[in-house]
Amino acid sequence: xxxxxxxxxxxxxxxxxxxxxxxxxxxxxxxxxxxxxxxxxxxxxxxxxxxxxxxxxxxxxxxxxxxxxxxxxxxxxxxxxxxxxxxxxxxxxxxxxxxxxxxxxxxxxxxxxxxxxxxxxxxxxxxxxxxxxxxxxxxxxxxxxxxxxxxxxxxxxxxxxxxxxxxxxxxxxxxxxxx
Numbered sequence: 001x002x003x004x005x006x007x008x009x010x011x012x013x014x015x016x017x018x019x020x021x022x023x024x025x026x027x028x029x030x031x032x033x034x035x036x037x038x039x040x041x042x043x044x045x046x047x048x049x050x051x052x053x054x055x056x057x058x059x060x061x062x063x064x065x066x067x068x069x070x071x072x073x074x075x076x077x078x079x080x081x082x083x084x085x086x087x088x089x090x091x092x093x094x095x096x097x098x099x100x101x102x103x104x105x106x107x108x109x110x111x112x113x114x115x116x117x118x119x120x121x122x123x124x125x126x127x128x129x130x131x132x133x134x135x136x137x138x139x140x141x142x143x144x145x146x147x148x149x150x151x152x153x154x155x156x157x158x159x160x161x162x163x164x165x166x167x168x169x170x171x172x173x174x175x176x177x178x179x
Contacts, residue, residue, distance in 0.1 A: 004071040018064070022034050035048070035063070037065070037066035049085050074134060076131055077130075077137060093146065094155065099114065099165075100122065101114070117169055117173070119139035119171060
């Protein structure tokens, strides 16, 4: 399939996920807004930075769909872009792996999991935490990334409550630092 068309389909698919998540949160009494980078007015609000910030200031959860609205940019890059735009404190990145490793732990039994790692180390070692654009953008905007396993739905709660799971990617690591 042609890359641009495939990316457009992926953007639409993220909106389906956003609407599903919004529904679950609303059933729990959470006030939610879905904003999309591609206009879908009958399904969600168009992404407008100031509106997103206003919703957040009012205590609402804002879920961003459609990535950046442009092909050739990953959802990780879109997440970092939106985080930078709304001045987020951290990016919580749920993936199919429980943290950042020195190598692919499925291939290399000697792979070591990091509790902390710098953006520079991720880029220099070509680790696949996120794509290089997303990593560079989070580094340029000094937004830490906390990568943790998606497979356990309780992990989101654990991360929010400050439990020591996953890997933190940030600018500098202090030797005595503990998560």
